[in-house]
């Protein structure tokens with residue numbers, strides 16, 4: 001069963017072209033030139049219930065435009081989009097009861113009123129029963145640690161506090177699908193981890209389907225099981241994180257601690273070195289061309305090993321490879 005089916009989606013924007021200088025500005029009063037920006041061209045994918053999909057791509061790739069189409073805010077020029085049996089931009093009032101949306105760059109809360117008032121308004125807008133609202137609110141306050149801030153006006157909150165409230169607001173009506181557009185943008189490390197943990201636990205507990213756009217690959221690493229990569233409005237990669245790692249992540253980061261030594265490493269290892277001190281060496285090893293255990297053996301014959309750790313290649317590096325491969 002599929003909850004989201006997107007097929008052949010295309011969306012362009014007409015943008016007024018403005019040249020600099022007074023004469024050009026005067027001319028523009030009578031004759032305005034336009035250019036067409038093709039934000040999406042022929043995007044297709046489908047998503048199963050409970051999946052957490054990282055929808056990624058460089059700046060201007062078309063991620064937010066896709067989320068806006070899927071939320072029913074934008075109408076595409078071409079293509080179809082079916083989400084839980086709805087076409088998002090038709091019958092919007094009924095459709096939005098099924099989705100929660102967070103735009104990290106924009107607030108959906110009323111700026112001058114205490115957070116709890118915004119929650120109550122959303123409860124009325126989505127026609128949530130008093131009982132369901134109370135139950136859900138208690139859980140969200142607890143999980144997102146909102147107790148001390150819900151009576152504060154939104155404009156007085158820090159970005160991290162506001163983001164936790166934004167996420168709670170998007171879930172007041174218990175939606176089955178959650179669209180998160182850069183939910184951790186601008187947050188400090190501790191807040192990012194708190195937000196990620198919440199999303200992970202909540203999605204699992206409530207079996208919510210999540211589409212997440214982010215430039216922070218740690219978000220992807222922590223949350224996504226599948227990646228859809230777009231660039232210049234086109235889809236380039238769609239697959240599980242495991243498959244992506246198997247296909248592109250052959251490199252391992254090998255960290256070796258040893259008794260203080262000024263040893264010169266074999267020349268065969270020199271090119272693998274990322275950093276080296278008298279007590280630690282970090283190597284990047286491509287498992288397609290080199291053997292990790294052989295390297296450890298080689299080193300152990302030269303120095304006295306204390307500790308060895310092998311880490312998978314960071315997802316960020318794999319994504320950079322994809323960006324390069326597809327030239328996006």
Ligand SMILES: Nc1ncnc2c1ncn2[C@@H]1O[C@H](COP(=O)(O)OP(=O)(O)OP(=O)(O)O)[C@@H](O)[C@H]1O
Nearest residue numbers: 013015037039057058059060061062063064065066
């Ligand atoms: N309302 C709009 N009017 C004109 N052009 C737009 C509009 N919205 C988006 N675009 C253009 O469409 C393209 C895709 O934009 P979009 O915001 O979807 O990208 P994105 O992948 O979310 O980028 P970012 O990572 O920078 O947020 C860009 O070239 C952008 O300038």
